[in-house]
Amino acid sequence: MDFTETDEERDLRAAVSAIAGSFGSEYYLRCAREGKHTHELWSAMGKAGFLGVNVAEAYGGGGGGLVELSVVCEEAAAQGAPLLLVLVSAAISAEVIGEFGSDELRSRWLPGLADGSTKVVFAITEPEAGSNTHRMATRAERDGDDWVLNGTKHYISGTDDAEAVLVVARTGRDAADRAQLSLFVVPVDTPGLARTPLPVDLIAPDKQHVLHFDDVRVPAGNLVGTEGDGFRQVFRGLNPERITGAALGVGIARFALAKAAEYARTRQVWGTPIGAHQGVAHPLAKARIETELAALMTRKAAWLHDRGRPAGEESNMAKYAAAEAAMHAIEAAMQTHGGNGLASEYGLIPYWGMARLMQVAPVNREMILNHVAQHGLGLPRSY
Template sequence: MPIDFSLTDEQKELQKLARRFAREQIAPVAAEYDAREEVPWQVVEKLHEVGLLNAIIPEEYGGLGLGMLEEVIIGEELAWGCMGIYTIPMASDLGITPILLAGSHEQKQRFFKRLTEKPALAAFALSEPGNGSDAAALRTRAVRDGEHYVLNGTKTWISNGGEAEVVVVFATFAPELKHKGVLALVVEKGTPGFKANKLHGKMGQRASGTYELVFEDCRVPAANLLGAEGDGFKIAMNTLNKTRIPVAAGSVGVARRALEEAAKYAKEREAFGKPIAELQAIQFKLAEMSMGVETARAYTYYAAWLTDQGLPQAHAAAIAKAYASEMAFEAANQAIQIHGGYGYMHEYPVEKLLRDVKLNQIYEGTNEIQRLIIARHVLSG
């Protein structure tokens, strides 16, 4: 059977919907909410109205049941409008994924209903102040007490952490067991002993809420345990192996926006008596940006296809995430260079593209961690 690179009619319609939404609902307010460091709830509500929020939840639980390829098609378009605003639904899908992977039918019914009956978000709480990339060295402690677990500890850099209806929290029940002593608990908004403190002063993605989560004798029902005790590390890693792919898609969206803005400006700006688009030095920059966008998109689609086929995707996801995020940062950087002094000012959107996409090299596992994953795959043969 020949390889088919075309999208289905349904995927094309989904792409059109997401593209129109980004142009009409996200791009016009992106700079405002970046400056205010606030979550644009009216955009979240409209995402829910058109079905683009929490769309990976299966149909039987009230969602659209979209696959990974559909998720990345949407992701590129929304991130074109604003990577910070796109991080809101992307991080919600990150919080949903552990429940999809390890939740029981009853848990999916219970938690997903909270995410589909109204505009609502999920979150994923793994990172801690002292162990961002060392996921096996958790200090947040979960102690079984009858029909509850008592949580104590602090999580940080948690997207949607203060807004989320449900937060999947990873904690240790036996520190001496390291990664084998980790469990995953779903903590619901409003649970006593659970507090969220918003972090301010971020370089970029300021329209997305980032939080420190504090748990002080927080009693969580044992019925909220995903899988079994000891499954937490595996659940977290399997989640990240999937959700790095939407980060790559967002990076492609940012890079495409950088290319479009740079090409538009190059055709308008004149120097030495002609548009700078006619200068070979500018053309080479635009060509490099285009090469990066097309290559990153193709590989991101490949990683998404592997996921949808149920094939191993950790290696491909790591490549897609690392390559696309670094390519996008360079594309934004070159877009600023083409704009010259204007690119350094808020008047044009390219400086924000650079600030926003830097985080894509850090969250969902730093790109250094991605290189470790890739190297292990190479060395394993």
């Protein structure tokens, strides 16, 4: 077992940190509070090749994998600039299109995903289905040379800042009357596709939307891979989303702990830095331990995925551990700051919201525990 990063990984980490750090939390929080997208940071990361590190070199990418993309997610977040859309555009869409898409789909979408000039977000969640994809109602029906989509998707991130949506739809039912799923690339300006803002109290640059598909017609060539093969394709994308989500959580935890440690070293009460008191130091130390453990599991999951090995349980564990670590780090940081933990000047509350989101999405803690209980412990399925 070798835990040493390669020279290339260290260089990547340093380069991402330098670019994201040049924008920093001040830029990120200003965008979040003003409801603006982080276009400048996204563009800088794309031009440097960091948003496409997992895209094949033939399409302008770096030819790497989830290990490299996780470094990008973690380091940007550690500088106070978590890029949520990397999880869907680079991790899900680029991976799925790169693995299953036709030559035409790859040539059309991967170069833009590689250089950051294009975003393709992901639409699977529905208001009535939740985590139960077998209840998915959005359907696609073949009509001549086209597919026609109808239905509704819920809590879809970043559709106001994307060129296309990778949509999961029902295209039939199998012998056991379970939904057969297929994936389609749908440009956001396709007639019949309507977007409605979904207000949330999360302070973040990326917004949530409800998507309505009303006889949305797309060419047959927009089908990704084979009709009815959507379950396999979806899980090829969901593990990368969970791995990069875990990396995002690790980065947020690192950011919060760095701010808290600096405050605890400099803030003095009764003539001594508050960091000298175990009541302050121990929660921060505990959060750092949890963060390092989450980082190890994240790296393991990414390593397995990049080698084509089963990584479902490890991806879920990494996401669970990182979300918990991020929440504990933020809470410890806020407690260290006392009343200042709520002050806009110190900018901790928006990261608390992002960390709390990671405990719910893209899969909640309870479903992860169900997965580990069933697949890791061999317990009866509970749902």
